[in-house]
Structures are given as C-alpha cells and as structure tokens.
Amino acid sequence: MGCLSVRQASPDCALFCMFAFSGELDVTSVGTFADTVVRSLEQGGRHFCLDLSGLTWCDNGSLFTLLGIRNAANHAGGSLSCTAVSTPVREALYRTGLNELLPVVPG
Numbered sequence: 001m002g003c004l005s006v007r008q009a010s011p012d013c014a015l016f017c018m019f020a021f022s023g024e025l026d027v028t029s030v031g032t033f034a035d036t037v038v039r040s041l042e043q044g045g046r047h048f049c050l051d052l053s054g055l056t057w058c059d060n061g062s063l064f065t066l067l068g069i070r071n072a073a074n075h076a077g078g079s080l081s082c083t084a085v086s087t088p089v090r091e092a093l094y095r096t097g098l099n100e101l102l103p104v105v106p107g
Helices: 030-042 060-075 087-096
Strands: 004-008 016-025 047-058 079-083
Touching: 004 030, 016 030, 030 047, 030 060, 047 060, 047 087, 060 079, 060 087
Parallel strands: 016 047, 047 079
Antiparallel strands: 004 016
C-alpha cells in the first residue's frame, strides 16, 4: 500500500480547481483524495480538473469513489474531469468500464 501526494495546481480555487496527484491511489489513500476534492467543493469550488499523470497505481474501488465525487460536483452544478491520465489509471478505467463515465481530457 502506497502513499498519495496532492498538490493544488491552480492558484485560486474559487470556482475552477486543478489538483495534481502522485503516488498510489488505493484503499489506504482514497480518503485523502476524496477529502481534498470535497473540501474544495464545500468552499465553493465547482469545476475540478484532476491531473492523474503522477499516479503509479489505482485500484477499482478508488475509481468508483472518483465517480461519486464527480456525481457530487455535477449535483452542485459543477463538473469533474481527469487529465494526463497515467497508464495504470487508464488501464483501471477500461478494466472497470468507467472510461465511459469519467471524462478524460488530453493533458
């Protein structure tokens, strides 16, 4: 089980927030991941772009958590997209079929 690092990649998170994640996204780190985005949502952030290029591992459960966060952002009138998706994350998206539900933009 690995460590997850989070960096706010946008200077101001008033409406649009960009976060860069690196390390492993799994059962031990998904809480940090979710807390980061949910805290920004609670503070008024509505549109989230997640740079996932630094993730070296992603388990299936973490992707479903990400889907839940996307649904929360949509419910609040916002959006969530992923950019610069690493190979392990891309493989997990296709393995679970979530590539159809989680928008990935080139980055």
